[in-house]
Amino acid sequence: MRVETFINPRTDTEYKRITKVQAQKLFAGGHAVIIAPCMVNMHNPWHHFWAILQYNGIDGGTPAEHFNRSVNSYIYYNCCSELGRYPKFFAPAAVIEQHLAQ
Numbered sequence: 037m038r039v040e041t042f043i044n045p046r047t048d049t050e051y052k053r054i055t056k057v058q059a060q061k062l063f064a065g066g067h068a069v070i071i072a073p074c075m076v077n078m079h080n081p082w083h084h085f086w087a088i089l090q091y092n093g094i095d096g097g098t099p100a101e102h103f104n105r106s107v108n109s110y111i112y113y114n115c116c117s118e119l120g121r122y123p124k125f126f127a128p129a130a131v132i133e134q135h136l137a138q
Contacts, residue, residue: 039052042078051127059103063089063103067128068090070087070125071087071107071126072123073114074122086126089106
């Protein structure tokens with residue numbers, strides 16, 4: 037996995053790339069996770085192909101089921117040969133340090 041970071045200009049928050057397993061763990065904990073196709077440049081303001089995933093528990097099911105359903109839907113509608121065939125995940129650096137530090 038490549039080491040990637042970007043700063044969201046709207047919130048001035050630094051985001052770091054994480055694995056799918058780490059994203060699922062944060063998602064189940066109620067934290068927001070950003071998903072984007074793997075070849076998208078996150079620094080380009082004209083390419084806003086990323087989305088925010090957050091578990092709210094309204095539709096029922098477990099957080100793992102909701103995460104998998106959301107990721108599969110995102111892959112189906114947004115990933116292609118031009119943007120990348122699989123997604124990459126990002127989370128705020130402060131959340132990563134607090135919840136994923138070992």
